[in-house]
Each structure stands twice: as structure tokens, then as C-alpha cells.
Amino acid sequence: MLVDNGVNGDSRVQKAARSAAEAGWEVVLLGKSPVTQPQSWRLGDAEVRLLVMPDPLARRRHEFRRAWLRWPLAYPPSGIAAHRAQAVKAWQTDLRMRAAELTLATRAGAGGGRVKLRQQALRAEQIAAGLTRKWVSFRYWQLTRARKGRKLRSPWDRAYTVFWQKMYGDGAWRKLEPGLWDYELAYGPVIDELAPDLIHANDFRMLGVAARAKIRAAAQGRTVKVVWDAHEFLPGIKPWQDNARWLPAHCAHEREYAPYADAVMTVSDSLAELLVATHRLPETPAVVLNAPAAEHGPTGAEAEPLPDLRARCGVGPETPLLVYSGAAAKQRGLGIMVEALPQLPGMHVALVVNKPDGPYLTEVKAQAAKLGVADRVHVLPYVSHWQVVPFLAGADVGVIPIHHWPNHEIALITKFFEYSHARLPLVVSDVKTMAATVRSTGQGEVFRAEDVADYVRAVRAVLADPGRYRAAYDRPGLLANWTWEAQARVLDGVYARLLPDAPGPVGDTSGSAGDPHDSAGPAYHTGPVGGLTGAPPRAGVTA
Incomplete structure (x- = not known):
């Protein structure tokens, strides 16, 4: 399995890798290390490897050049600006220490005229250091402005994008987003060494990595199946970067490599239909919902104490508590939960987010302080994915305030299922x-x-009769269809269909098969990734 992140925090990928391994497949999950060292661990029976990925191609060529016309006094983008700023600080620190030594010498009555001359020279040097610091700061500011001023959205950048699209068609991503090659150069050699039978590529960046590995394997006489797991509808994404090239480049990359997928899966029926229409897929993708998997947590002595949401917020059971859990970004709409608090006296908000100290949350907290409700806003980090449901159950209401964006319209997102299994009334x-x-x-x-105003109305309505909304979860089969166990059977069915002759316990894809490890013990085999001998698992899957 391939993923373009550090695995931790990506519950869908973690659940897929672990469930596939539990079903008898030999799974190696490759991700991107957040540090300069590789990392590895076990996720159930799956092996996780985080690869070091240098990304020099992610930097644009203009980032290495000076903006002579617009910012002629800016430092070159070579790192010299930080060096000069630090050097001036060191100089001024040294001058303060020398001034302190002269003060002590004067108090001791030492030196006489020599001390006065040294003091005058020191004052002159202090003036020079102050002026130098202002000059360095000005040039550093010019460099910062030059970097911020180039957003790749100018008419020139749009013309540049159109030119390469006309020249290379879907191959234009090579010019518009060369940073995609950084993934290939980090992951490709490892995949070739593993020589998997099947590659499960999560989302659009990994699709190209998987497809190229399939092509190389075919040239060597090996057959590799590719499963593309489309988490989002790429044309409907709001790019995180202010960059006119990003979306056209990634869409072109996806179009080029989508035909190499032997099977496609995704997160909703609506997105499945869009993928069929966009890429002319020969069959409708399998739908694997982002349902929670509480059963994946450690048990017995290894089990961690479950975190308590209210304890972390410092509120008692009588305090109304609204919770949001998920990524923090403006289009996720978290700001409305803070803006409404002055109209909801006594109510608290818990924001369980991926980047508690990120710039967007800094804005949200500043808004809370401005409105005088900072003491009622609690920003908390993620918990392990198997802890999410019991953690969220401590709230009174689960909130999903996302804005209207194409990807937001077409799927039930992860937090929807997590709130549901926590049996929370929802405000969406x-x-x-x-x-x-x-x-x-x-x-x-x-x-x-x-x-x-309408958000406040919805919150008040739910809190006026929460039992009415919780009763919806008693409907037979509602939550049972929203479990990861049901989704894992779909995932296993896709693999088994692509590799019908895989060795080991193939199992019943309807879900009636037993645990492949019940009679044979832990299943390992000696293969491309090494391992112990024993009952062979199914063919290897690089995820």
C-alpha cells in the first residue's frame, strides 16, 4: 500500500492495511517519513515503512533566483539572509557584554582615560551595529516580500500552464508539478525490491507511482495488479497552495495513469459515479466507507486508558459541549462554532484537530479571544483512530460545519461515521x-x-431534545452498515478478485470466512521482503 503521508493520522489507510493483513494478505505499507530518518513499525500484522523523501523538485526554479526588478535589494535566496541576521545579533550581544565589562571596570576605578576611550569606541561600534541590523532587516524583508509576492497565479503563470498543456497534454504535469517525481524517486526503488503482486495506491499522487511500478514489472515479465483508492474527487479540491499550476498538473497526472488501475475503490456512490464519468472507467468503483474500527485497538495489558474528552476540556458532565473532530482549515467552517458562542451562553466547544498550533487555529483562537469566549474554546490534538469513538462520546453534539465545495457535497466523511458510532446528535x-x-x-x-443564525437555531433545537436524535441510532441495521468490518469485506473482495490464484486462505468475501490464523498460527513466508516460514499468507500487497 502506498500513501503520501506519515500514516499516523490517516485512519483509512491504517484500517485498510491492518484489515488486509488480518484477512491473510502479506501487507507492506509505504509512507513518507516526516523526519530525515526512515521509520518502521507493525500495524497489527501489517508492516509499516516510512521512507525518507528528499523533495528538491518541489521547489520552483524562481525560488532559486533573485527578483532583481521588483526587489533589487533583497538577499539572494541562498540562506545568506538568515546567516547575516544571526551574525548581527551575535555582534550586538558581544557589544552588550563588552559594555558590561567596561561598567565593572569603571566601578573598580581601573583604566582612567583608557576606559573612556574604549567606551567611546564601543558607542561608535554600537551605532554601526544598529545601522547594520536595520540594513540587514530591510534586505531580509525584501527577500520575504519577494517570496510571498510570487504566488504562481499571475497572467504569466496562467499562460505558462496553458502552453505546456497544449504542448504535452496530460504529460504537462512534468513541467507544471515536477515535485511529483520526488515521490517516484523515493518509493519506486523500494517497490521494485519488494516485487509485489498487487499495489494499493491511496489517492492521486500514489496512482502514478503505482502505475509506473506496474509498467516496469511488465517489462521484466511480472504481472502486478493496481488498486487505486480515490479518497477525493481531484477536480473538486480546493488547492492548499495559491498556485494556478497545481490543480491542472495533478488532474493531468491522474488522467495519464488512471487507465493503469485494474480496480478502483472510493468513499461514496456519488464519487464513484464521478470517477466513471471523468475517466471512462469500465466498471463502477467499489465503495469502501470511512467507517470507524474500534476493534483495532490494543487489548489486555497493552491497552491504553481511554482519553476523556471532558477531562481534557476541564468541564463537568453538566456543561453543554459541542465537538468538531477532523482537519482544520477555513473551508471546514470551524469559525462558525466560535462566532456563535456569544449567543449560546454556558456552552463549550472542543476542536479535535490535526494541527492544534497551525495558522488557521491561531486565527480561530484569536477570534475567540476577541469575542470574549476563549475560555470556552478547547483545542485538542488527535487521538489514536481506535480511540476516536469513545473519546467523542463525551460530547453532547457532533458538529460538521463544512462549506460548499464539490468534494464536500458528494460523500459522508469520516467524522460523520465517528459521531454516529458515538451516538451523538448531529448539527451539519x-x-x-x-x-x-x-x-x-x-x-x-x-x-x-x-x-x-441558522447554526444557532440548529444547536438549540438539538439540545432541547437530544434523546429524540439519539433514538435514530436504534434503527435496526443503521450502525451495522457503517462499520469498518463491513467495509473490510469489500476491500478483501477487490483483492481476491484481482488475485484469484493467490496462495493461502482466500476466504469467503461475503464475510463468512474464519480467521486465516485460527489453525495455522501467525502466517508468514519467505518472500521479497523476507520473514519467517510458516503457513503462507496470500500474495504480497504493497500498500
Whole structure:
């Protein structure tokens, strides 16, 4: 299995790798190390390897050049600016120490005229150091402005994008987003060494890495199957970068390599239909929902104490508590939860996010302070994915205030299922699929996205009769269909269909098969990745 992140925090990838290994497949999950050293660990029976990925191609050529016309006094982007700034600070620190020594000498009555001359020279040097610091700061500021001023959205950048699209078609990503090669150069050699029978590529960056590995294997006479797991509809993504090249480049990359996928899976029926239409897929992708997997947690002596949401927020059981769990970004709408607090006296908000100290959360906390509600806003880090459901269950209401973006309209996102298994009443924005589901099940209230007054109405309605909304979870089969166990059977079925002759216990893809390890013990074999001998698992899967 391939993923373009550090695995931790990506619950879908963790669950898929672990479940595939439990079903008898030999799984190696390759991710990107967040540090300059490789890392590895076990995820159930799956092996996780984080690879070191240098990314020099992610930097644009203009980042290595000076902006002579717009910022002629800026330092060159070579690192000299930080060196000069630090050198001036060191100089001024030295001058302060020398001034202190002269003060002590004067108090001791030493030196006489010599001390006065040294003091005058020191004052002159201090003036020179101060002026130098201002000059260095000015040039450093010019460099910063030069970097920020180039957002790759100018008419020139748009013309540059169109030119390469006309020249190379879907191959234009090689010019527009050369940083995609950094993934290839880090992952490709490792995949070739593993020589897997199947590659499970998570999302759009890994699709190209998997497809190229398949091509190389075919040239050597080996057959490799590729499963593309599309987490999002790429044309509907709001790019994190202010960059006119990013989306056209990644869409071209996806179009080039989508035909190499032997099977496609995704997160919703709506997204499956969009993928069929966009890439002319020969069959509708399998749907694997982002449902929680509480059963993946450690047991017995290894089990960690479950975290307590209210304890971490410092509030008692009588305090109304709203929770948001997930990525923190402006389009996720977290700001509305803070803006509404002055109209919801006594209510607290817990934001369980991936980057508690990130720039967006800094803005949210500043807004809370401005409104005088900072003491009622609690920003918390993620917990392990198997702890999420019991952790969130400590709240009174689960909130999903996402804005209207194409990807937000077409799927039930991870937190929707996590809130549901925590049996929380929901307050959700009126994005298409989620709003329709909530109205159908009766598990919560829907409000107009970005409308504070309507959000307040929805919150008050839910808290006025929470039992009514919780009762929706008693509907037979509702939560059973939203479990990871049910999704893992779909995942296993896709693998088994592509590798019908895989050795070891193939199992019943309807879910009636037993645990492949029940009679044979831990299943390992000596293969491309080494290991112990024993009952052979299914053919290797590089995830």
C-alpha cells in the first residue's frame, strides 16, 4: 500500500492495511517519513515503512533566483539572509557584554582615560551595529516580500500552464508539478525490491507511482495488479497552495495513469459515479466507507486508558459541549462554532484537530479571544483512530460545519461515521449528501452553511431534545452498515478478485470466512521482503 503521508493520522489507510493483513494478505505499507530518518513499525500484522523523501523538485526554479526588478535589494535566496541576521545579533550581544565589562571596570576605578576611550569606541561600534541590523532587516524583508509576492497565479503563470498543456497534454504535469517525481524517486526503488503482486495506491499522487511500478514489472515479465483508492474527487479540491499550476498538473497526472488501475475503490456512490464519468472507467468503483474500527485497538495489558474528552476540556458532565473532530482549515467552517458562542451562553466547544498550533487555529483562537469566549474554546490534538469513538462520546453534539465545495457535497466523511458510532446528535451544514442522510435518518439538524443564525437555531433545537436524535441510532441495521468490518469485506473482495490464484486462505468475501490464523498460527513466508516460514499468507500487497 502506498500513501503520501506519515500514516499516523490517516485512519483509512491504517484500517485498510491492518484489515488486509488480518484477512491473510502479506501487507507492506509505504509512507513518507516526516523526519530525515526512515521509520518502521507493525500495524497489527501489517508492516509499516516510512521512507525518507528528499523533495528538491518541489521547489520552483524562481525560488532559486533573485527578483532583481521588483526587489533589487533583497538577499539572494541562498540562506545568506538568515546567516547575516544571526551574525548581527551575535555582534550586538558581544557589544552588550563588552559594555558590561567596561561598567565593572569603571566601578573598580581601573583604566582612567583608557576606559573612556574604549567606551567611546564601543558607542561608535554600537551605532554601526544598529545601522547594520536595520540594513540587514530591510534586505531580509525584501527577500520575504519577494517570496510571498510570487504566488504562481499571475497572467504569466496562467499562460505558462496553458502552453505546456497544449504542448504535452496530460504529460504537462512534468513541467507544471515536477515535485511529483520526488515521490517516484523515493518509493519506486523500494517497490521494485519488494516485487509485489498487487499495489494499493491511496489517492492521486500514489496512482502514478503505482502505475509506473506496474509498467516496469511488465517489462521484466511480472504481472502486478493496481488498486487505486480515490479518497477525493481531484477536480473538486480546493488547492492548499495559491498556485494556478497545481490543480491542472495533478488532474493531468491522474488522467495519464488512471487507465493503469485494474480496480478502483472510493468513499461514496456519488464519487464513484464521478470517477466513471471523468475517466471512462469500465466498471463502477467499489465503495469502501470511512467507517470507524474500534476493534483495532490494543487489548489486555497493552491497552491504553481511554482519553476523556471532558477531562481534557476541564468541564463537568453538566456543561453543554459541542465537538468538531477532523482537519482544520477555513473551508471546514470551524469559525462558525466560535462566532456563535456569544449567543449560546454556558456552552463549550472542543476542536479535535490535526494541527492544534497551525495558522488557521491561531486565527480561530484569536477570534475567540476577541469575542470574549476563549475560555470556552478547547483545542485538542488527535487521538489514536481506535480511540476516536469513545473519546467523542463525551460530547453532547457532533458538529460538521463544512462549506460548499464539490468534494464536500458528494460523500459522508469520516467524522460523520465517528459521531454516529458515538451516538451523538448531529448539527451539519447543508452540503448535499450529508444533509440528505441526516434528514432521512433523523439523527440531527441541518443548517445553512456559513449562516451563524441558522447554526444557532440548529444547536438549540438539538439540545432541547437530544434523546429524540439519539433514538435514530436504534434503527435496526443503521450502525451495522457503517462499520469498518463491513467495509473490510469489500476491500478483501477487490483483492481476491484481482488475485484469484493467490496462495493461502482466500476466504469467503461475503464475510463468512474464519480467521486465516485460527489453525495455522501467525502466517508468514519467505518472500521479497523476507520473514519467517510458516503457513503462507496470500500474495504480497504493497500498500
